[in-house]
Amino acid sequence: MSLHPLSSEEAELLAVVRDLGQTRIAPRAADDEAAARFPREVFDELANLGLTWLPFPAEVGGGDGSVRLSLLVLEELARASLAVGMGLSVHHLATWAITTFATPEQRARLVPELVAGRLLGAYALSEPAAGSDAAALATRAHRDGDTYRLTGTKAWVTHGGVADRYVVMARTGDEGARGISAFIVDADQPGLEVAPPERKMGLAASPTAQLHLDDAPVPADRLLGGAEGRGFAIAMAALDGGRLGIAACAVGLAQAALDQATAYAADREQFGRPIADFQGVGFLLADMATRTEAARQLTLAAAQLRDRATRDGSRAPTVDGHPDARAITRAAAMSKLTATDAAMQTTSEAVQVLGGVGYTRDFPVERYLREAKVLQILEGTNQIQRLVIARHLATDAR
Numbered sequence: 001m002s003l004h005p006l007s008s009e010e011a012e013l014l015a016v017v018r019d020l021g022q023t024r025i026a027p028r029a030a031d032d033e034a035a036a037r038f039p040r041e042v043f044d045e046l047a048n049l050g051l052t053w054l055p056f057p058a059e060v061g062g063g064d065g066s067v068r069l070s071l072l073v074l075e076e077l078a079r080a081s082l083a084v085g086m087g088l089s090v091h092h093l094a095t096w097a098i099t100t101f102a103t104p105e106q107r108a109r110l111v112p113e114l115v116a117g118r119l120l121g122a123y124a125l126s127e128p129a130a131g132s133d134a135a136a137l138a139t140r141a142h143r144d145g146d147t148y149r150l151t152g153t154k155a156w157v158t159h160g161g162v163a164d165r166y167v168v169m170a171r172t173g174d175e176g177a178r179g180i181s182a183f184i185v186d187a188d189q190p191g192l193e194v195a196p197p198e199r200k201m202g203l204a205a206s207p208t209a210q211l212h213l214d215d216a217p218v219p220a221d222r223l224l225g226g227a228e229g230r231g232f233a234i235a236m237a238a239l240d241g242g243r244l245g246i247a248a249c250a251v252g253l254a255q256a257a258l259d260q261a262t263a264y265a266a267d268r269e270q271f272g273r274p275i276a277d278f279q280g281v282g283f284l285l286a287d288m289a290t291r292t293e294a295a296r297q298l299t300l301a302a303a304q305l306r307d308r309a310t311r312d313g314s315r316a317p318t319v320d321g322h323p324d325a326r327a328i329t330r331a332a333a334m335s336k337l338t339a340t341d342a343a344m345q346t347t348s349e350a351v352q353v354l355g356g357v358g359y360t361r362d363f364p365v366e367r368y369l370r371e372a373k374v375l376q377i378l379e380g381t382n383q384i385q386r387l388v389i390a391r392h393l394a395t396d397a398r
C-alpha cells in the first residue's frame, strides 16, 4: 500500500533483497542466534549488493538512494533477521555521521571503505552512568600535542568487538552538551579494549559491548569535523536518521511475526476448522496487519520529509537549520515510538496465535518477541521519544 510507487529499479532491488533475506538470511538466523555468532559474511553480501553505500552521496562513492528506499531495504532485512537489519542500520548511522560532518580530508581518507562496506561502523554515545541523559557523558578527551588522550567507558555499543571503526563521543570541554566532541576511532587503536559481549535476552547475533579507553592517544586529525564542541549535535542529528532505521526494522520484525501467525492460523485446525476462521483469532490478525501497515506508512512519510530536505541540498537538516528540521526530528521520534510499540504488541500477539508452540523455539515468534523489546529501548527509549514529541508540542503551543 503506497501512494508513491517505486521506480522499476527500486522494485527490482527490493525483490533481490527480499529473495536474499528469505532464502539466505532467515534460514540461518536461529543458528546464528543460538551460537551468538555475528554473521559478518552476510554483511559482505550486503556490501556486494551495494546496500552499505545506498543512502550516501555519489561524491563519496554512495548510491544516492533515497532514505525511503533504504528504509524499505532495512525492513526486508529485519523481516529475515533483526540482527542483520539492525546491524546495517547502525552501520549507516555511524557512516552517516562521519560522511556528513567530516572535513574534506577526513572524508577522502576515512569514508570510502565504510561506504563500500569493507569496514563495519559503530556508534558509541551511551555510558554506564549516561544513557537517556547522554549529554552527561564522562569520557574525557584532552589535547596532548598531535593527539587527544581518551579515557572512559562507552556502554552498549552495537558491533562492539566486531566493528572496524567507531564514532566515539567524548568530553573535550565543560559539563553539558557543548563540551562534547566526536572522534573517529579504529578498532586497533592503542589504549582501546572491548569488554566481552553483554548477555542479552535476545539479539545475541548482534554483539553489544563496552569499550574501555585508557589514555588512548587518538590522532588529533580524528576529531570529527576538525572542531571541538560539535559532538552532541552530531550525535543527535545521526539519531534522527537512526531512529527511522530502527522504525523500519521494527516494521520488518512485526511483518515477520504477522507472516508466521497468518500462515499458522490458516493451517492449524481446532473444533474442525482453521483457527483463522474464529473471529477471536481473525480480529487479532486484522489488528496486527493494520498496526504494522500504520507504522510502515508513518515511517515512510517521515522518510519523505528527509528526502525532501536532501533534494533542497540539506544532508543534515536538523543541524543546518532547514525549515523542516523540527518536523523531521518529531517525525523520527513518532515513527520510532509507533513502530517499536507496534512490533512489541504484534510479536506478543503472534505468540498468542500460535498457542503452545509459539512459546517454543520450534518457531521463530518467541525470538521475535524477545527481539522486539530491545527496539523500545535503544536509540532513545520510548519514554524519551515521547519527551521529544511532548517538548515539540509545548514549544509549538507557546
Ligand SMILES: Cc1cc2nc3c(=O)[nH]c(=O)nc-3n(C[C@H](O)[C@H](O)[C@H](O)COP(=O)(O)OP(=O)(O)OC[C@H]3O[C@@H](n4cnc5c(N)ncnc54)[C@H](O)[C@@H]3O)c2cc1C
Pocket: 090, 123, 124, 125, 126, 128, 130, 131, 132, 133, 155, 156, 157, 158, 159, 200, 203, 208, 374, 377, 378, 379, 380, 381, 382, 383, 384, 387
Ligand atoms: C541491545 C542494545 C544496543 C544498544 N546499542 C547502542 C549503540 O550502538 N550505541 C549507543 O551509544 N548506545 C546503545 N545502546 C544504549 C541505549 O541507547 C540505552 O540503553 C538507552 O538510551 C537507555 O539508556 P539506559 O539503558 O542507561 O537507561 P536509563 O537512561 O537509565 O533509563 C532507565 C529507564 O528510565 C527511563 N527514563 C530515563 N530518563 C527519563 C525521563 N527523563 N523521562 C521519562 N523516563 C525516563 C527510561 O526510559 C528507562 O525506562 C544500546 C542498548 C541496547 C540494550
